[in-house]
Amino acid sequence: MHDFRYIRGRLHCGQVALEALVARFGTPLYVYSQTTLADHFQKLAGALAPLDHRICYALKANSNLAVLRTFAGLGAGFDLVSGGELERVLAGGGDPAKCVFAGVGKTEAEIALALRHGIYCFNVESEPELVRINRVAARLKKVAPVAVRVNPNVDAGTHHKITTGTYENKFGIAFETVEGVYARAAKLKNLRLRGLQMHIGSQLTEVTPFRQAVERVAPLAQRLAARHGFEFLSIGGGLGIVYESALASGAAAWWRTPAGRGILTPAGYAAALVPLLRPLGLKILVEPGRFLVGNAGILVTRVEYVKRTGHKNFVIVDAAMNDLIRPAFYDAYHEIVPVRRKPGATVPSDVVGPICESGDYFAKDRPLPKVGEGDCLALLSAGAYGSVMGSNYNSRPLPAEVLVDGARAALVRERQPVAAIWAGERLAPWQRRR
Numbered sequence: 319m320h321d322f323r324y325i326r327g328r329l330h331c332g333q334v335a336l337e338a339l340v341a342r343f344g345t346p347l348y349v350y351s352q353t354t355l356a357d358h359f360q361k362l363a364g365a366l367a368p369l370d371h372r373i374c375y376a377l378k379a380n381s382n383l384a385v386l387r388t389f390a391g392l393g394a395g396f397d398l399v400s401g402g403e404l405e406r407v408l409a410g411g412g413d414p415a416k417c418v419f420a421g422v423g424k425t426e427a428e429i430a431l432a433l434r435h436g437i438y439c440f441n442v443e444s445e446p447e448l449v450r451i452n453r454v455a456a457r458l459k460k461v462a463p464v465a466v467r468v469n470p471n472v473d474a475g476t477h478h479k480i481t482t483g484t485y486e487n488k489f490g491i492a493f494e495t496v497e498g499v500y501a502r503a504a505k506l507k508n509l510r511l512r513g514l515q516m517h518i519g520s521q522l523t524e525v526t527p528f529r530q531a532v533e534r535v536a537p538l539a540q541r542l543a544a545r546h547g548f549e550f551l552s553i554g555g556g557l558g559i560v561y562e563s564a565l566a567s568g569a570a571a572w573w574r575t576p577a578g579r580g581i582l583t584p585a586g587y588a589a590a591l592v593p594l595l596r597p598l599g600l601k602i603l604v605e606p607g608r609f610l611v612g613n614a615g616i617l618v619t620r621v622e623y624v625k626r627t628g629h630k631n632f633v634i635v636d637a638a639m640n641d642l643i644r645p646a647f648y649d650a651y652h653e654i655v656p657v658r659r660k661p662g663a664t665v666p667s668d669v670v671g672p673i674c675e676s677g678d679y680f681a682k683d684r685p686l687p688k689v690g691e692g693d694c695l696a697l698l699s700a701g702a703y704g705s706v707m708g709s710n711y712n713s714r715p716l717p718a719e720v721l722v723d724g725a726r727a728a729l730v731r732e733r734q735p736v737a738a739i740w741a742g743e744r745l746a747p748w749q750r751r752r
């Protein structure tokens with residue numbers, strides 16, 4: 319479910335009117351529903367209950383400390399991709415012993431940090447990385463738990479910038495060579511072979527690629543587990559969400575598109591995969607990011623100008639690609655609705671930000687109700703890969719973020735003060751006046 323709906327013509331998150339939040343915290347404003355975060359986690363956990371499993375939330379999707387605390391409180395582990403993310407998990411109250419560390423470029427310092435905090439496992443993406451982890455572990459007199467990320471060479475059928483499980487991209491180790499890599503890794507004294515990992519891409523809306531990948535990888539996991547005595551298989555993240563008509567489809571079934579396409583529910587995911595995974599007798603890890611947070615967040619923005627050129631109707635808003643880059647980066651679709659419902663006809667509109675780039679748009683030729691200066695719009699399904707990809711381009715401060723739980727709302731990230739943008743900058747000594 320999601321938690322955003324109209325009550326008497328005004329968009330609410332839980333029982334809180336978005337207009338009230340805008341009055342308190344300004345725009346652009348990210349708003350997250352704690353209810354939805356917990357609901358999605360519990361739906362997935364329920365579907366995977368027949369397995370000995372752990373959900374490791376991929377915090378690169380949304381790493382706000384309040385979001386991390388929500389999942390930590392539900393018993394989640396975390397899938398992290400940098401030393402910074404490990405420090406964030408610790409700051410948010412997460413348990414490092416439930417963390418897996420992914421990514422192709424782990425530095426020595428990051429490896430040492432993760433070893434000192436006793437993470438559950440390194441998901442390793444190359445042989446040189448295995449050698450490096452072994453060396454750092456030896457220096458720290460530790461044994462590093464590792465899993466190799468196998469590339470099953472399955473096309474996830476998603477956008478080319480978010481597909482990861484084919485030989486065309488930089489991730490993982492080719493399926494055919496993985497057994498040799500484990501054999502060599504077994505000879506490295508400061509490594510403990512703990513599992514096998516895969517992740518084929520993001521925003522998958524059908525179960526078939528998941529099933530194909532698991533069918534390929536499960537026998538390999540079984541052989542390797544028997545040979546090296548390891549304990550888990552991670553099947554990665556990638557569960558897609560519905561971006562279109564999320565609001566119209568209602569609170570009960572937001573993942574169902576109106577046309578019935580792209581139906582991927584936690585139950586459907588589990589029904590296809592649990593029968594393949596259960597016989598392995600291994601602990602199963604999943605690493606969802608977008609699925610848990612995507613529809614739990616929106617970005618609220620205010621209309622600054624409406625510019626009619628005779629050719630186009632431009633709705634110029636105060637949020638921009640630096641706040642939410644997905645449309646510019648992935649051609650992503652975000653549903654856009656007015657915060658105060660507008661009756662009457664719609665007009666094809668381009669919703670654009672103020673940044674000096676043609677790519678700075680949120681929608682093109684989108685039928686929208688007639689809006690005017692001062693009206694607020696909500697960009698839905700902005701909880702994943704939204705604020706985390708924010709930048710200060712055009713010296714725009716990062717937006718504020720609010721967490722809502724029922725009738726309660728709290729600021730969980732203050733709007734960045736403008737001077738903080740250049741706080742780390744200084745003049746060269748020869749530029750300073752005496």
Ligand SMILES: *Cc1c(COP(=O)(O)O)cnc(C)c1O
Nearest residue numbers: 376517520555556605606607608
């Ligand atoms: C990005 C990523 C995830 C999460 O992907 P989602 O599509 O957000 O679920 C999980 N595992 C790994 C290794 C990743 O790189």
